Amino acid sequence: MSEIVLQVDNLSKKYKKVDAVKGVSFDIKKGNVYGLLGPNGSGKTTTLAMLMGILHPTQGSFSWFGNGQEDRNRLRIGCLLETPNFYPYLNAYDNLRVTATIKNMQNPKARIEEVLEYVDLKERGKRTFRTYSLGMKQRLAVAAALLSDPEVLVLDEPTNGLDPEGIAEMRELILKIGSEGKTIILASHILDEVQKICSHVVMLKQGEMVYNGSMSDLLLQRKSYRLMADDREKLLSVLGSLQQVKILTNEPDSLMVELDENLTGADLNRLVAEKGIYLSELHAYQKSLETIFLERMKL
Known part of the structure; x- marks a missing residue:
């Protein structure tokens, strides 16, 4: 049986009179690509924010790598939860140097070269971030998430706002990452992309889980x-x-x-x-x- 990297038990989040997430429970197994699927307002981003320690659950618990909610778990996770946020007048190399400093990485030069090549931005690495297309910005954000070679990659709506070419590029990048054995948790409301990318699905409706299992089982x-x-x-x-x-x-x-x-x-x-x-x-x-x-x- 695959190793479980994340256990979620009865996770809930309430804002005054709004129940954003209601008693969600599921496991994430190593080496799979999980789609957290639901319409806007279904609780996807709130769930990811709780799992990344940005929001505190109202109820329930979760455990990364069998270590509970310890801060050290985040060193093993790469995350992209919001719109890419880099210094607009710095180029890709310098922005990733800032990211490496935040992550306390020593001598990151070789790794920066490696991740920029991986996301197909090495030739444009000297251009300032403000000149990038949205698709390039998203790929740079994925490069930043991969910088410390995490075991798990968490992505919130990575294709949101992209044109068809950008969507295809991001899809191929995610598939490449998944094929190399990393565990990916991907929140999206774009059904076609989830079907093409994900091996497993956690489906949410108004904060409640309505399906948890493999994509193949869901379709059949x-x-x-x-x-x-x-x-x-x-x-x-x-x-x-x-x-x-x-x-x-x-x-x-x-x-x-x-x-x-x-x-x-x-x-x-x-x-x-x-x-x-x-x-x-x-x-x-x-x-x-x-x-x-x-x-x-x-x-």
Whole structure:
């Protein structure tokens, strides 16, 4: 079993009459990319701020690396929670030297060169920060988070405000970091990016957790199929008699149905055949993360 790097137990944050986070519990395992997913106002940033020691929980607890909430844990974590904040008239090298000083790093020159090359900014390292595009600023912020070679990287909305090219560059950078074994916790409301990047999902709705598990399990929780038969009316009648089947759409050229978790497409084919119906079409259909997300937000 993978090593657990973060345990969250009944974490809550209340502001006067607003419950921003309500009793959230989950574990983060080493080497995975976790998406903290939810609409604006769902509690993602508040949760990360508590985990990074910026906010104090109203209730509950968390533990990094089995060490509780000790300050030394943050030396093992790289973090980007807000808009990149660097000195505008300093270049990338000098800004990272300031970051290295704050982190008490000794002789950081070689490491600064390394992280700038890693985020594809080495050739532009002598340009001042104020001349950078938003995408370049975000990549420099990731370089700063990686400077001390942390075990865990925490990112809050890293693609927010970026153009399509910037989003693609950030996505590829995060995938590269994850492929090298670092644990990543990524908060986002951009569903397509979460689906492309994350191996696991913690889904929040109005401060409450509505899903915690692997991306693959989430996408396959409910199985949908497109099907058709020559005797359409009899097929509809048979499907309506099966409690394990829910008819989603009834179009002239096909039907879309959703099956219970314990029923396969082969099972469905057999059940309708036993009723004298032979399917002319049966295609598995995987719901997108967007579809599943919108369904869970309506519950």
